[in-house]
Amino acid sequence: MKIDLRAKSFGGRAVLGPIRLQVARGQRVALLGPSGIGKSTLLRIIAGLDRDFDGRVEGSDRLAIVFQEPTLLPWRRALENIIIAAGCDAATARDLMAQVGLAGREAHYPRQLSLGQQRRLALARAFAAGPDILLMDEPFASLDPETAARMIGLTAGLLERSGAGLILVTHDDSEPARLAATPLVLGGDPAVIGG
Amino acid sequence: MLVLWIVIARISDNPRTMPGPDAVAARIWQLAAAGELWFHAGMTLFRVLASFVLAMAVGLALGLWMGRSRTADHWLNPMLVIALNIPALVIIVLAYIWIGLNEVAAITAVALNKIPVVTVMLREGTRALRPDLDDLATAFRMSSLARLRHVVLPQLAPHIAAAARAGISLIWKIVLVVEFLGRSNGVGFKIHLLFSSFDVTGVLAWALSFVAVMLSIDLFLLRPWEARANRWRRDED
Numbered sequence: 433m434k435i436d437l438r439a440k441s442f443g444g445r446a447v448l449g450p451i452r453l454q455v456a457r458g459q460r461v462a463l464l465g466p467s468g469i470g471k472s473t474l475l476r477i478i479a480g481l482d483r484d485f486d487g488r489v490e491g492s493d494r495l496a497i498v499f500q501e502p503t504l505l506p507w508r509r510a511l512e513n514i515i516i517a518a519g520c521d522a523a524t525a526r527d528l529m530a531q532v533g534l535a536g537r538e539a540h541y542p543r544q545l546s547l548g549q550q551r552r553l554a555l556a557r558a559f560a561a562g563p564d565i566l567l568m569d570e571p572f573a574s575l576d577p578e579t580a581a582r583m584i585g586l587t588a589g590l591l592e593r594s595g596a597g598l599i600l601v602t603h604d605d606s607e608p609a610r611l612a613a614t615p616l617v618l619g620g621d622p623a624v625i626g627g
Numbered sequence: 628m629l630v631l632w633i634v635i636a637r638i639s640d641n642p643r644t645m646p647g648p649d650a651v652a653a654r655i656w657q658l659a660a661a662g663e664l665w666f667h668a669g670m671t672l673f674r675v676l677a678s679f680v681l682a683m684a685v686g687l688a689l690g691l692w693m694g695r696s697r698t699a700d701h702w703l704n705p706m707l708v709i710a711l712n713i714p715a716l717v718i719i720v721l722a723y724i725w726i727g728l729n730e731v732a733a734i735t736a737v738a739l740n741k742i743p744v745v746t747v748m749l750r751e752g753t754r755a756l757r758p759d760l761d762d763l764a765t766a767f768r769m770s771s772l773a774r775l776r777h778v779v780l781p782q783l784a785p786h787i788a789a790a791a792r793a794g795i796s797l798i799w800k801i802v803l804v805v806e807f808l809g810r811s812n813g814v815g816f817k818i819h820l821l822f823s824s825f826d827v828t829g830v831l832a833w834a835l836s837f838v839a840v841m842l843s844i845d846l847f848l849l850r851p852w853e854a855r856a857n858r859w860r861r862d863e864d
Contacts, residue, residue: 479766497766503759507781507859516777517767541859561767 437487449622457564460598462608465618471601496563500570502550504542511538518560528556548579565597646828654832671813674802678737686745694753710743733805745790752786784856
């Protein structure tokens with residue numbers, strides 16, 4: 433996956449400046465920086481959710497994303513949530529649910545799961561898509577330290593087993609090290625890497 | 628209501644213009660036994676269902692389109708406002724003149740009366756679709772069909788149910804007018820004949836039997852479907 437961004441602006445105001453980033457399968461990077469600097473915007477551009485920018489995103493790697501919120505379909509059961517979004521078979525979905533500690537919850541609707549369980553379901557869904565590179569947008573931000581540590585542990589294990597690369601957006605300096613990701617700091621106005 | 632009806636019938640003491648419930652019930656029984664009820668109610672029901680399906684399908688498509696695309700909304704909205712305000716009778720008369728006194732004209736006229744209302748309701752629903760779930764569908768590259776089925780339609784279900792509820796009762800009233808004006812069978816046609824002979828018992832018998840049909844559709848089709856679509860909101864199972 434390669435991004436060659438020249439500029440990204442919102443309503444005439446430049447938010448992101450020239451940014452070049454290349455991430456391959458197995459490589460892990462973390463985009464750091466204060467809130468509102470444009471980290472999530474950059475991730476949205478990489479994920480193909482924002483197409484209104486000046487520059488190019490290249491590569492045929494499979495991407496999967498874990499949003500800040502679990503973002504589940506409330507009207508579909510846990511297992512269906514994985515199958516529908518990731519397009520995998522039921523066995524893969526069950527296996528991943530077991531890996532994130534949700535075995536036995538396949539028939540639950542999202543609202544019957546705790547927030548921590550919903551987040552683990554979102555993590556399982558992303559890995560069920562068999563990504564070459566996993567995109568994560570502040571996935572541990574609003575969690576209590578214990579839950580965050582558990583989620584980070586699960587993520588590290590799943591990355592290890594699947595061999596997927598990682599682009600993590602976070603404002604917590606300690607997270608990159610815990611996931612063995614190279615920290616890249618976004619700064620300046622408009623923001624660039626190392627600015 | 629039944630008691631009130633009996634009392635009014637007694638006070639008016641004119642079984643020709645204000646028949647009691649017993650007379651109407653006897654007439655319904657008589658019509659049912661003769662088989663006439665089933666044929667004409669069946670024809671009316673067929674027209675109701677055909678125009679209902681047509682109006683819901685077209686209204687859903689237009690509502691989705693107008694809710695999603697600002698350009699479509701900009702260009703189609705004036706037409707929608709006009710369509711909402713054209714009297715049903717005008718559409719029916721024009722459809723019969725332009726298309727002919729046939730089934731196609733009848734069903735088209737009824738559907739055209741209902742489409743604008745469905746469109747408005749579903750346009751509002753579409754505007755309220757959750758953007759985060761849109762992102763989910765885009766990021767996971769869900770097919771358009773999967774997106775419609777699993778992401779969009781479940782969110783629109785309450786709006787579709789409301790439009791269906793409001794629609795089916797409006798539609799059967801318009802179907803009666805359409806039959807009254809230009810069909811040779813159906814409940815509206817029978818009421819036309821009975822009107823010519825001032826047979827109030829007959830008019831009430833036909834109207835009430837069809838109200839019963841519509842109530843059972845609501846009770847046995849719409850409500851169970853709604854309950855099923857809302858299953859995920861409940862805690863049990």
